[in-house]
Amino acid sequence: MSACLLEATGICAYYGPTQVLFGLDLRLAEGGITTMLGANGAGKTTMLRALSGMVRATGEIRFRGEPVLGQATEDIVRRGVAHVPEGRGTFTRQTVEENLQIGAMSRRDRKAIPGDIERVYGYFPRLKERRGQQAGTLSGGEQQMLAIGRALMLRPRLMLLDEPSFGLAPMIVAEMFEILRTLNRSEKVSMLLVEQNAALALDLADHAYLIETGRLVMSGPSAEIRGDESIRRSYLGY
Amino acid sequence: MELLLHQVLAGLATGGIYACMALAVVMIYQAIDHLNFAQGEMAMFSTFIAWQLLQWGVPYWAAFVLTIAISFLAGVVIERTVFKPIHKAPVLTHVVMFIALFAIINSAAGFIWDFTIKSVPSPFGTQPLFGQRLISAHDAGMIAVTLVLLVLLYLFFRHTRVGLAMRAAAANPDSARLAGIRVGWMVALGWGMAAAVGSVAGMLIAPVVFLEPNMMLSILLYGFAAAVVGGLTSPGGAVFGGFAVGVVENLAGTFIPYVGRELKLSIALFIIVAVLIVKPSGLFGRRVVTRV
Numbered sequence: 001m002s003a004c005l006l007e008a009t010g011i012c013a014y015y016g017p018t019q020v021l022f023g024l025d026l027r028l029a030e031g032g033i034t035t036m037l038g039a040n041g042a043g044k045t046t047m048l049r050a051l052s053g054m055v056r057a058t059g060e061i062r063f064r065g066e067p068v069l070g071q072a073t074e075d076i077v078r079r080g081v082a083h084v085p086e087g088r089g090t091f092t093r094q095t096v097e098e099n100l101q102i103g104a105m106s107r108r109d110r111k112a113i114p115g116d117i118e119r120v121y122g123y124f125p126r127l128k129e130r131r132g133q134q135a136g137t138l139s140g141g142e143q144q145m146l147a148i149g150r151a152l153m154l155r156p157r158l159m160l161l162d163e164p165s166f167g168l169a170p171m172i173v174a175e176m177f178e179i180l181r182t183l184n185r186s187e188k189v190s191m192l193l194v195e196q197n198a199a200l201a202l203d204l205a206d207h208a209y210l211i212e213t214g215r216l217v218m219s220g221p222s223a224e225i226r227g228d229e230s231i232r233r234s235y236l237g238y
Numbered sequence: 239m240e241l242l243l244h245q246v247l248a249g250l251a252t253g254g255i256y257a258c259m260a261l262a263v264v265m266i267y268q269a270i271d272h273l274n275f276a277q278g279e280m281a282m283f284s285t286f287i288a289w290q291l292l293q294w295g296v297p298y299w300a301a302f303v304l305t306i307a308i309s310f311l312a313g314v315v316i317e318r319t320v321f322k323p324i325h326k327a328p329v330l331t332h333v334v335m336f337i338a339l340f341a342i343i344n345s346a347a348g349f350i351w352d353f354t355i356k357s358v359p360s361p362f363g364t365q366p367l368f369g370q371r372l373i374s375a376h377d378a379g380m381i382a383v384t385l386v387l388l389v390l391l392y393l394f395f396r397h398t399r400v401g402l403a404m405r406a407a408a409a410n411p412d413s414a415r416l417a418g419i420r421v422g423w424m425v426a427l428g429w430g431m432a433a434a435v436g437s438v439a440g441m442l443i444a445p446v447v448f449l450e451p452n453m454m455l456s457i458l459l460y461g462f463a464a465a466v467v468g469g470l471t472s473p474g475g476a477v478f479g480g481f482a483v484g485v486v487e488n489l490a491g492t493f494i495p496y497v498g499r500e501l502k503l504s505i506a507l508f509i510i511v512a513v514l515i516v517k518p519s520g521l522f523g524r525r526v527v528t529r530v
Contacts (some may be wrong), residue, residue: 052416077418089413091406102406104401106418154418 003030005158006051006191013214014044014051020046021057027158027194028158033184035193035205035222037236039090044194044197045086048160051192052076052083052119061173064157076125078106082156088147092136096127099146103153107160113153120149122220123179141172148180149200159183161193173197202226210235244372245488250462251377252446253484254384256449257452258439259461260430260468260476261391262379267470269428270325272332273508276437277338278458280316283343283449284309284437286351289358298361302441306434313433317426325425347451358444364423380442387438388477391431404428456503460487463506467513469523483509 006028013021021043026032036044050057053073056228063071068076077083091099104113120127124145130138137145144164151159164180165173181204183189195201202208202222210217210225217235218225225231247288259277266274266485274280291301309420320339324331364377366372395401407424414421439461440454464483468475481505491502513520 020493054412054415073415074418074420077416083416085413085416087296089410091409093409093412094402094405098402101399101402102419105403105406110399152416184394 004010004028005030005032005064006192007060007062008051011050011057011061013046013055013057015046015055019214021050024211024214024216026192026209028190029207030209031184031190033180033193033205034207034209035195035201036209036211037102037195037201038211038217039199039235040196041213042211044211045162046214047211048083048162048194049190052081052085052159055195057134060169061157070108071073074106077154080157081156081160082151082152082158083160084147084151084164084168088133088143089150090138090143090146092134094135095132096135096138096146097131099150100127105152106154114188115126116153116155123152123183124149141176144168144176145179147181148176152183152189156189156199158191159191161191163194163196165195165197180204198232240372241492242489245362245492246428246485248372248377249485249488250481250522251373251380252443252488253381253464253481255439255443255457255480256464256483257477257480258435258442260464260480261459261473262439263453263465264468264473264476265432267465268473269323269404269425270332272329272336272461273335273465273470274432274456275333275336276343277432277461278454279343279347280339280456281311281440282449282454283347284312284360284433285440285449285453286347287327287442289356289444289449298359301465305437305441309437310430310434313430314426316433317429322422323431325422337351339515344360344451351451356449358441358449359430360445364445376475377443383438383442385501387435388460391435391473400427405478416443431494434525453475456506460484460502460506466510466520469520472522474519475520475522479520485504 004027008024008026012019013023024047026047032194036047038044046055049055053071053076057069059069060067063079063081068079091102092104096118100237101113101115101167102214104116107113112189125147126142127149130142135143140148164176178199180191184191193201193205207219208222208225210231212235218231219226254397259281261275263273266277287308288301288305291304292298298303299523320335324335358380360376362375365375368414395405401417404424404427407421411421441456444453460483461480464479465476467482470479470480486509487502487505490505
C-alpha cells in the first residue's frame with residue numbers, strides 16, 4: 001500500500017446525546033480512490049462530516065501526518081480537504097463563475113485562480129456555457145458538477161464526495177464518474193467516495209469500506225469485495 | 239408645484255438616512271437572520287463620538303472619518319464579545335441581547351454626555367443650495383453622501399473578494415466553511431460595516447433632529463419600515479425602501495390634512511403593517527421556501 005494520506009482511528013461521533021459512529025477506523029492511500037458503502041443511516045455522511053470537523057467526534061484523525069481532529073472546518077479545508085457535501089452546497093443566488101471563485105477564497109496565489117477556473121471549465125464545458133447564470137437555475141447534474149468544480153478550486157489533496165450520484169440520471173452519473181476518474185489521475189486528487197450505488201462506486205474505487213450502524217463490517221480492495229457474493233447480497237443488494 | 243418638488247427633495251434627503259439605517263439593518267439580518275434593535279442606538283453613540291471629537295477641535299471631515307473607523311471597530315468588538323458566543327442560541331436570546339444592548343448604549347450615552355440636546359454642525363451648511371429655495375445645502379449633501387456610500391458598498395460587494403466571501407457566508411454558511419471561508423469573521427465584518435454605515439446616518443441626520451440619546455428612536459423605526467418595504471433580504475430593496483418611505487412620509491405630512499406633522503411617525507408603522515399584509519417578503523424580498 002502506498003503512503004498514507006489520511007488516517008482515522010477509533011472515530012466516535014455524536015448528534016447531541018445520540019452516538020452515531022462507534023470507533024471507526026479508516027486509512028486513505030495517497031492518490032487512491034476509496035469508497036465507503038453502507039445502508040441509509042449507517043453513518044457514512046457523519047464520517048465525512050467528522051473528517052472535515054462539522055460534527056463533534058472523538059478519536060484521532062491525522063491528515064498528512066498531522067492531527068486535525070477538533071480543528072475548525074475552515075482550517076481543515078485550508079489544509080487541502082475539499083468536502084463536496086450532500087445537497088451540493090450550491091450558492092444559488094451567485095453566478096456559476098462566482099461559485100468557482102468562492103471555492104478559491106482561501107487561496108493566497110490569486111494570480112493562478114483565473115487559470116484554474118478555465119481548467120474547471122475544461123473538465124465541465126457545460127459550466128462554461130452557463131458561467132454568468134445564477135447557479136440556482138442549473139439542473140441537478142450541473143449543480144453537482146459545479147460542486148466538484150468548486151472543490152477543485154481549492155487545489156485539494158483529498159476530496160470527500162457525499163453521494164455525487166444522488167438524484168441524477170444514469171447517463172449523467174456515468175459521465176460524472178468518468179470525470180472523477182480523470183481528476184484522480186491528472187490532478188492527483190485522492191478521493192473518499194460515499195455512495196448508495198455500490199456497483200458504480202466499486203468500479204471507480206480501488207479500496208472499499210463497508211459500514212453498518214456506525215461500525216466497520218469489513219474493508220479491502222474493491223475487486224475482492226465485488227467478488228464476494230455473500231457480502232454483495234447481504235450488504236450491497238445487487 | 240414647487241411645494242411638491244420641494245417636499246419630494248426633502249423626502250429624498252431624509253430618505254437617504256432611512257436608507258442607510260435600513261442597509262445597516264439588512265446587513266446584519268443577512269448575516270445572522272435577526273433584526274438588530276440596537277442599530278439606532280449604536281448610530282446615536284457614534285454621533286456622540288463625532289460630536290465629542292468636534293468639541294475637542296478636530297476638523298469636521300477628520301472627525302467624520304475617525305468616527306466611521308471607531309464605529310467599525312466597535313461593531314466588530316460587539317459581535318465578537320456579545321454575539322459570537324450566542325450565535326447558535328434561539329431567537330429570543332438574540333432579542334433579549336438586542337434590547338439589553340439598546341438600554342446599555344442608551345443610558346451609557348446619557349451618563350457620559352447627559353440628556354440635554356446638543357447641536358451638531360452640518361458640514362454643508364444650512365444655506366439654500368446655489369441660492370435656490372428648492373433644497374438646502376445640507377439636504378443636498380445628505381443625498382450626495384448617501385449615494386456615494388451606496389455606490390461604494392455596491393462596488394465592495396460586487397467586485398471584491400472579501401465582498402464575495404461575505405455574500406457567500408451569508409447565503410450558505412455551511413457551504414462557505416467548506417470553501418475555507420472564516421464565516422465567523424465575515425459576520426463580525428458585517429457588524430463592523432453596519433455600525434459604520436449607521437454612524438454615517440447618525441452624523442448626517444444629527445444636524446436636522448439634534449443630538450440626544452433618544453434621537454435615533456424614530457429614525458430606526460423608519461429604517462425598519464424601509465427594510466420591510468424593500469424586503470429584508472435585499473440591500474437594493476432596502477435602499478429603495480428608504481427613499482420611498484422618506485418621500486411618502488414627507489408628502490403625507492404636507493398634503494394629507496389632519497395627519498400633519500404630528501402623526502408622521504405613525505405613517506412608518508402604517509407602511510410596515512400594510513406591506514407585511516400585502517407582500518410579506520417585501521417588494522424586492524425573496525420568499526424563503528423550505529422543502530419538507
